Amino acid sequence: MLYPSIDVLMNKLDSKYTLVTVAARRAREMQEKLDQQIEHPISYKFVGKALEEINEGLLDYEKAEKK
Structure with missing residues (x-):
């Protein structure tokens, strides 16, 4: 089972x-820089750790403006 659940994550982001x-961008960043914002993650893979950071509200994002 996925932790955090998709239902909980959908409340954090719009789609x-x-x-x-x-999550993919943050996972790549964690691989390159070997940094994470959660001290004791449940997941051992980078994507799982990124999803946990999103769930905790540690990541911010801005939508790109349409041209």
């Missing part, structure tokens, strides 16, 4: 696509 994009 599944935004959730995937933010």
Whole structure:
């Protein structure tokens, strides 16, 4: 079972696509810099850790403006 659940995560962001994009970017960043904002994550994979950070409200994002 996914932790945190998709239902909880959908309350944090506006769409599944935004959730995937933010989590993937943060996971890549964690791989490169070897940093994480949660001290004792439940997940051991980078994407899972990114989802936990989103759930805790530690990540902010801005929507790009349409041209």
